[in-house]
Amino acid sequence: MTAAIIIQSLASGLLMGLLYGLIAVGLALIFGLMDVTNFAHGEFLMFAMYVTFFCFTFFALDPLLSAPITAAVLFAFGAMVYMLIVRFAMRAKTNVGMVQIFATFGLAIVMRGLAQLLFTPDYRSIPTTWLGGKTVEIAGIYLPAPQLAGGAVSILAFGLLWVLIKRTDFGKALEATREDAGAVALVGIDRNKVFALGWGLGSALVGLAGAIMASFFYIYPDVGASFALIAYVTVALGGFGSVFGAFAGGIVVGLVEATTAMILPPSLKAVGIYAVYLLVVFFRPRGLFGSI
Amino acid sequence: MSTNAFTARRKRQLAIGLVILVLVACLPLGITDVYTLNILILTLMYAGLSQSWNILGGYCGQLSLGHALYFGLGAYTSTLLYTKAGVLPWFGMIAGGIIAGIIALIIGRACFKLAGHYYVIATIVVAETGLLLFHNWTWAGAATGIELPIRQDSWLYFQFARNKLPYFYFVLVFAALTWLITWKIENSKWGYWWRAVKDNPEAAESLGVQVFNSKMAAAALSAFLTAIGGAFYAQFVAYIDPESVMIFQFSLLMALPAVLGGIGTLWGPVLGAAILIPLTELTRTFMGGSGKGIDLIVYGCLIMAIALARPDGLMGLFTRRKRSAA
Numbered sequence: 001m002t003a004a005i006i007i008q009s010l011a012s013g014l015l016m017g018l019l020y021g022l023i024a025v026g027l028a029l030i031f032g033l034m035d036v037t038n039f040a041h042g043e044f045l046m047f048a049m050y051v052t053f054f055c056f057t058f059f060a061l062d063p064l065l066s067a068p069i070t071a072a073v074l075f076a077f078g079a080m081v082y083m084l085i086v087r088f089a090m091r092a093k094t095n096v097g098m099v100q101i102f103a104t105f106g107l108a109i110v111m112r113g114l115a116q117l118l119f120t121p122d123y124r125s126i127p128t129t130w131l132g133g134k135t136v137e138i139a140g141i142y143l144p145a146p147q148l149a150g151g152a153v154s155i156l157a158f159g160l161l162w163v164l165i166k167r168t169d170f171g172k173a174l175e176a177t178r179e180d181a182g183a184v185a186l187v188g189i190d191r192n193k194v195f196a197l198g199w200g201l202g203s204a205l206v207g208l209a210g211a212i213m214a215s216f217f218y219i220y221p222d223v224g225a226s227f228a229l230i231a232y233v234t235v236a237l238g239g240f241g242s243v244f245g246a247f248a249g250g251i252v253v254g255l256v257e258a259t260t261a262m263i264l265p266p267s268l269k270a271v272g273i274y275a276v277y278l279l280v281v282f283f284r285p286r287g288l289f290g291s292i
Numbered sequence: 293m294s295t296n297a298f299t300a301r302r303k304r305q306l307a308i309g310l311v312i313l314v315l316v317a318c319l320p321l322g323i324t325d326v327y328t329l330n331i332l333i334l335t336l337m338y339a340g341l342s343q344s345w346n347i348l349g350g351y352c353g354q355l356s357l358g359h360a361l362y363f364g365l366g367a368y369t370s371t372l373l374y375t376k377a378g379v380l381p382w383f384g385m386i387a388g389g390i391i392a393g394i395i396a397l398i399i400g401r402a403c404f405k406l407a408g409h410y411y412v413i414a415t416i417v418v419a420e421t422g423l424l425l426f427h428n429w430t431w432a433g434a435a436t437g438i439e440l441p442i443r444q445d446s447w448l449y450f451q452f453a454r455n456k457l458p459y460f461y462f463v464l465v466f467a468a469l470t471w472l473i474t475w476k477i478e479n480s481k482w483g484y485w486w487r488a489v490k491d492n493p494e495a496a497e498s499l500g501v502q503v504f505n506s507k508m509a510a511a512a513l514s515a516f517l518t519a520i521g522g523a524f525y526a527q528f529v530a531y532i533d534p535e536s537v538m539i540f541q542f543s544l545l546m547a548l549p550a551v552l553g554g555i556g557t558l559w560g561p562v563l564g565a566a567i568l569i570p571l572t573e574l575t576r577t578f579m580g581g582s583g584k585g586i587d588l589i590v591y592g593c594l595i596m597a598i599a600l601a602r603p604d605g606l607m608g609l610f611t612r613r614k615r616s617a618a
Contacts, residue, residue: 037409085596092603097355097408098551099603105544106596113588121585221585229420229540236413271424274417278402281414285406 008141009258015147017254018154022209023227024234025161025246026078026202032241033178033198036086036100040108042228044203047111048074048210049219050119056126056214063129064149067211071204078203079196081107086199087192108224115221124219132215150212157208158247164201165243174198178241230270233277239290248288252276302479305558309475312562313468320457327577329456333528335569336463337521342549342561343470344517349547350556351474351483352510353490354404357543358415361422362392362515364538366522368426371438371532381450385523389516396515397508404507419543426534437533440526450527459528466524467562470517474558486510490556518546552598554607563606568594 027041038044051073055066089103090096126132131145165171176184177194185191217223234253238245253273260272280288316336323329341363348354369391370384379387403414427435445452452458477483485506488496497503526532550556553564572591579587602608 031409085600088600092600096603098555099599101355102548102551102599103596106592106594106599109588109592109595111592113585113590113592116585116588229416232413233417236410240409265428268424268428271421274421277417278414281406281410282402285410287410 004140006262009262010255011141011143012147013254013256013258014251015143015151015254016257017251018151019147019209019212019250020230020234020253021247021250022150022154022157022212023206024231024238024250025158025243026205027231028235028238028241028243028246029161029205030198030202031235032243033174034090034181034195035241036090037104037232038086038202039101039104039228040081040111041206041231042224042226043108043111043115044074044078044206044224045210045213045227045231046115046219046221046224047077048207049214049217049223050115051207052211052214053124053126053219056129063126063211063215064131067153067208070211071207074207074210075200075204079200081203082196082199083192087195112221112224119221121221125217126215126219129215144216146212146216153208153212154250157205158244161205161243170197230273233273236287237277237280239287242287242289245287245289252288302475305475309468309471313464316464317461320460326456329460331570331573333456333460333463334573335565336460336467337525337528338545338549338569339562339565340463340467340470341518341521341546342553342565343467343474344514344521345546346550346556346561347474347477347486347517348507348510348514350550350560351477351490352486352507353556354507354510355412355547356415356511356514357412357540357547358399358417358419359514359518359546360538360540360542361419362396362518363522363525363542363546364422364426364534365392365395366519367526367532367537368432368522369519370523371440371526372432374440375438380448381523381527385520388519388523392515392519392522393512396511400508400511404504404511416540416543419538420540423534423538426538433533435533435535437531437536440530440532442530451530453530456528459524463524463528466521471558471562473513473517478558482506482509487556548595550605552595552602552605554605557605557607559610560605560607567606 023041023045026044027038031037048070051070052063052066055061055069056063059066061069085103085107086100089100092099129146131149134145135142136145136148137143165174173184173189173194174197176187177189177191177198181191184194230253234249235246236249237252238247238249253276256272256276257269261269264271284290319332320329323332341359345356345359349356366385366388369388370381373379373384373387374381399415399418403411403418406414426432432438440451442453443449443451445454447458450462477486485496485501488499488501489503489506493503496506522537525537529536549564549568550561551564552560552568553562554560571594575587575590579590598606
């Protein structure tokens with residue numbers, strides 16, 4: 001194996017890792033805000049991919065153009081899921097953890113069933129996109145344009161998120177609510193509104209990821225499952241609740257996956273990710289950047 | 293509650309258990325069609341599996357979503373011993389239980405210091421790793437799986453190709469045994485330790501409870517029993533591959549009845565399985581054939597509805613009524 005191939009694989013791994021980070025960050029945001037793990041996160045991703053697909057089929061919109069639409073649809077969907085389901089799951093006084101797991105897991109099954117019913121179990125793909133099939137050469141490394149754009153979108157999204165959290169009133173409300181959801185009511189912040197917006201924002205981020213992925217992955221009702229586990233591992237690796245831990249976690253997962261694929265048979269590439277997760281939490285039980 | 297009332301309640305539980313056992317044992321007298329018997333067998337199997345899960349997940353409070361690994365280890369150990377070395381499934385079953393128990397101890401050694409979601413995800417990750425390894429392990433059939441050779445219908449080989457009734461009685465004993473073990477545990481040193489560990493590990497530790505050892509014991513027992521269920525399942529379906537015995541859905545299906553029925557309660561897993569498994573099978577039969585996902589929609593709505601409406605499980609209905617009556 002030459003150095004060029006290794007660098008090539010690691011570069012692809014890095015791009016994939018940026019996407020993993022983008023998929024996972026919504027999960028981390030919601031968890032950090034209210035200690036809820038969305039077990040339907042993979043299905044949110046699947047939904048976003050279908051939205052992008054239908055934007056292309058019906059309105060001939062390129063995934064790059066429809067990405068904001070997908071994000072907006074997912075924003076509304078996420079806020080709705082909070083208002084209709086999660087809000088009630090949080091009222092449970094006993095077994096709070098399990099109630100949340102199974103309420104969102106039930107939602108995941110319903111979404112998969114609905115996707116089968118409405119969109120059929122067929123594998124779909126977006127045949128022609130602006131960037132599809134193009135590659136970009138950087139210093140002898142060839143990178144596929146869609147993935148490169150995905151990485152750029154991911155970095156951009158994380159940048160905006162950072163500004164949003166650190167520099168705006170909404171970000172302050174978000175921070176305050178995650179610190180003490182009871183006390184914020186005293187200063188006139190509507191807890192439910194912040195939570196709903198948090199769910200909307202987290203879902204919009206996974207919507208963005210779905211829009212990018214729709215251009216180079218097959219789209220089918222179960223597509224979320226394989227990415228969901230990676231998203232949970234990414235979030236845990238970075239440290240639950242840490243938004244920028246998810247970013248770092250995503251990059252680590254992407255690089256580890258690329259490295260494992262070079263050493264082990266491709267069907268075992270996830271084993272490397274799992275092993276690294278176990279190794280990290282063995283030494284740092286709160287993940288890389290977790291503080292809670 | 294006074295000691296006497298407590299003992300009386302435990303005796304009453306045992307009596308109720310015995311009555312239900314006898315009633316269920318009589319069911320095949322009235323039921324002859326294979327389809328219904330099949331549902332009964334699966335219901336009892338999940339009652340037993342969920343009861344086993346409940347020991348670690350419910351009583352000890354370590355929410356494992358990786359029990360599919362132990363189930364699969366049980367299925368694979370007994371099947372491999374039988375097909376490769378001719379060892380009778382009965383010994384294979386015990387061997388599978390012991391291997392699963394040892395693996396659970398190794399996993400516990402590494403993972404029990406993790407809390408909350410970090411632990412849950414670790415259990416999923418370990419089980420998925422097992423799934424991938426079995427997928428690529430050629431000697432163990434890899435992705436193609438292993439078919440159990442049909443010899444003859446006998447208890448010796450624990451194989452009944454024509455009449456499934458013996459499986460029903462075995463799995464009834466399995467469910468009853470896991471129930472009895474849980475009943476016994478409720479009033480044992482371990483039972484109290486586990487609940488203390490679940491409620492407040494720091495306080496338990498300060499009172500002299502060996503938190504880590506408690507978790508290890510619960511994990512080993514839970515894994516052992518789960519693997520017995522796995523070995524049974526392999527005999528019952530006579531064909532296993534990684535997808536059919538080790539996928540994540542199994543982990544959920546083991547936790548779900550306990551959660552729906554009442555997590556960390558004696559009757560929760562039984563009640564949960566008695567409702568959930570027939571419903572799952574019936575929706576699959578009557579609505580799943582179309583391949584349109586309606587069965588999934590119904591099933592998912594059901595899970596959501598129960599989780600939201602009865603956060604402490606269906607057993608909460610009984611305890612609440614009792615409390616208001618007292």
